[in-house]
Amino acid sequence: MAFDxxxxxxxTVLAAVAEGGTFVRAAEALGLSPSGVSRAISxxxxxxxxxLLDRTTRSQTLTDEGRRLYEAIGPHLMGIEEAASxxxxxxTLVQGKLRVNVDPFFSRTVLxxxxxxxxxxxPDLSLELIMRADVGDLVADGFDLAVRFGPPPEGxxxxxxxxxxxxxxxASPEYVKRRGxxxxxxxxxxxxxxxxxxxxxxxxxxxEFHRRRKSVTLPxxxxxLVSDVGTMLGACxxxxxxxxxxxxxxxxxxxxxxxxxxxxxxxxxxxPLYALYPSRRHPPAKVHAFITFCLESLSSRPHASSSP
Numbered sequence: 001m002a003f004d005x006x007x008x009x010x011x012t013v014l015a016a017v018a019e020g021g022t023f024v025r026a027a028e029a030l031g032l033s034p035s036g037v038s039r040a041i042s043x044x045x046x047x048x049x050x051x052l053l054d055r056t057t058r059s060q061t062l063t064d065e066g067r068r069l070y071e072a073i074g075p076h077l078m079g080i081e082e083a084a085s086x087x088x089x090x091x092t093l094v095q096g097k098l099r100v101n102v103d104p105f106f107s108r109t110v111l112x113x114x115x116x117x118x119x120x121x122x123p124d125l126s127l128e129l130i131m132r133a134d135v136g137d138l139v140a141d142g143f144d145l146a147v148r149f150g151p152p153p154e155g156x157x158x159x160x161x162x163x164x165x166x167x168x169x170x171a172s173p174e175y176v177k178r179r180g181x182x183x184x185x186x187x188x189x190x191x192x193x194x195x196x197x198x199x200x201x202x203x204x205x206x207x208e209f210h211r212r213r214k215s216v217t218l219p220x221x222x223x224x225l226v227s228d229v230g231t232m233l234g235a236c237x238x239x240x241x242x243x244x245x246x247x248x249x250x251x252x253x254x255x256x257x258x259x260x261x262x263x264x265x266x267x268x269x270x271x272p273l274y275a276l277y278p279s280r281r282h283p284p285a286k287v288h289a290f291i292t293f294c295l296e297s298l299s300s301r302p303h304a305s306s307s308p
């Protein structure tokens with residue numbers, strides 16, 4: 001069968017619309033105008049004989065036929081992209097723009113001070129660190145990878161664990177002096193608690209305590225709910241209440257006596273950190289380089305137990 005260049009061009013545009021969600025985003029990704037994208041889709045629909053997109057003024061959604069076509073062509077387009085990347089050297093050379101969806105707390109406490117080293121190491125790399133509350137849609141939002149705390153989302157993303165960090169229950173010395181120190185997890189219920197918002201569930205994170213095979217879960221109760229770790233730590237150090245925090249961000253605060261680990265004999269609750277990137281057999285070298293950089297940054301911190 002002869003190669004049909006028009007068909008290939010059409011399905012490429014369809015894939016860009018499916019991943020971007022709108023003609024405008026697809027046009028930006030392909031270097032076309034939105035009207036050019038629209039015409040390409042119309043030609044493809046005429047060529048295959050079915051409607052592939054439901055169009056509104058704000059978005060374009062795949063029909064059932066369009067989704068089946070997109071899912072069938074996706075692996076083939078990805079293979080072509082990988083072959084082109086290998087031919088251009090991006091499979092082995094760390095170069096070009098790397099756009100990372102990164103957890104704000106991880107970026108501030110781990111990455112920020114070491115970014116100059118990464119840029120010195122790879123002079124042909126430009127880096128965009130975009131702080132987001134959640135993963136979102138990496139492909140549609142134009143990200144090469146994400147670095148996020150918590151269980152990885154279901155879907156086509158490749159997830160590589162970078163770290164398991166302990167969850168500590170902490171308070172300021174002033175709070176302990178004023179309200180006393182809980183001796184058991186259940187004693188925490190009699191204290192002021194600072195709750196942290198979970199964007200995935202739109203509810204506060206549960207309070208859990210783990211010691212070997214034993215676990216305790218407390219009802220989520222508290223008068224202060226925050227969605228920023230810096231605010232939570234500031235309120236906790238000011239004596240507003242007890243907080244549950246990741247050890248990775250507070251080692252020095254505990255060492256300097258600004259926070260007290262209240263229940264060190266309940267040390268076994270862990271929270272993971274993952275690098276996430278679109279499913280490809282051969283990710284660009286710049287993605288591997290950034291993941292390696294994250295692992296190096298984590299291993300240089302005190303009390304960090306990485307799990308590459």
